[in-house]
């Protein structure tokens with residue numbers, strides 16, 4: 001994977017190339033980026049960049065690139081900075097297929113048989129497929145792909161840590177650098193402490209790239225040993241362009257989806273996939289059940305949404321949030337820049353049934369509900385509780401108006 005095939009993130013790409021160019025690379029990097037920001041593809045592209053023959057100057061001593069870790073007497077640095085891997089040299093070709101012998105991968109795995117201790121290498125075929133099809137995917141997508149039974153938890157096992165230590169103590173095959181890309185070090189548990197020594201004093205020319213979403217869930221002992229590379233959420237315009245060029249999304253839908261996807265390309269893809277879903281109808285039905293038709297209709301609606309599954313439930317809540325935000329903007333500025341099609345009418349109606357404080361309270365409840373859905377809350381109970389909360393929030397306004 002080359003930098004050029006990664007969505008947006010121009011500053012991070014430039015920063016990484018500069019680090020190499022100026023010999024300021026530490027032996028262990030922590031790429032920290034939220035879901036859908038592209039932290040994993042960036043790490044893969046960076047690994048390829050480090051081994052690309054055009055960048056390292058291999059087979060061309062006159063254009064020799066910089067030493068990775070600031071050797072006392074660096075090889076003369078090429079005058080112009082190479083900003084991307086070439087994509088065609090033998091090293092790039094192997095890296096592209098995730099088959100370079102000096103690029104190792106580590107990621108959470110699931111236990112297939114009781115008592116078995118899985119390691120990443122057992123899942124390498126699936127891993128290559130995952131990166132090819134869904135490099136912006138999250139841990140949930142990966143576990144869905146490899147699990148054999150429900151409620152499988154992804155873990156990076158103690159045995160995997162031993163494997164890493166073993167692999168990295170071997171000499172590199174090609175004579176340059178060895179890179180280990182570890183995805184989701186959040187799933188290491190205390191096993192990760194086995195890796196501290198090798199992260200702190202790695203074998204020569206070895207680079208660790210840890211790719212995490214949530215710094216607080218990574219062992220602090222590991223975080224403190226890493227150079228932090230922050231990967232921001234994607235820009236709206238980058239998501240819009242990517243949807244059109246990579247996913248052949250209709251430009252009007254791409255624009256709409258990009259504006260509500262929170263800089264998360266995975267989310268954007270899912271939203272496009274479900275763009276045909278009629279979230280507005282579902283929302284209208286819910287509000288009617290809450291405000292007019294009462295408990296029987298509410299129960300029926302809750303049954304309906306609890307059949308949809310977590311991903312769609314989250315999208316629905318996000319869509320409601322989006323409409324509420326547009327309603328707030330409409331009230332404050334007289335127009336709703338992110339409202340498309342019939343959304344403006346809907347936002348106007350939301351302004352009639354709830355005041356700004358009620359809308360704020362609803363937004364908070366929806367965010368909280370999304371949080372619990374992500375953590376496997378029971379959908380039926382959650383939407384029942386949410387229905388009652390919304391009823392009270394909106395009723396309060398009505399009571400207030402009558403005073």
Ligand SMILES: [Zn+2]
Pocket residue numbers: 051052053054055085086087088089090091092093
């Ligand atoms: Zn190359």
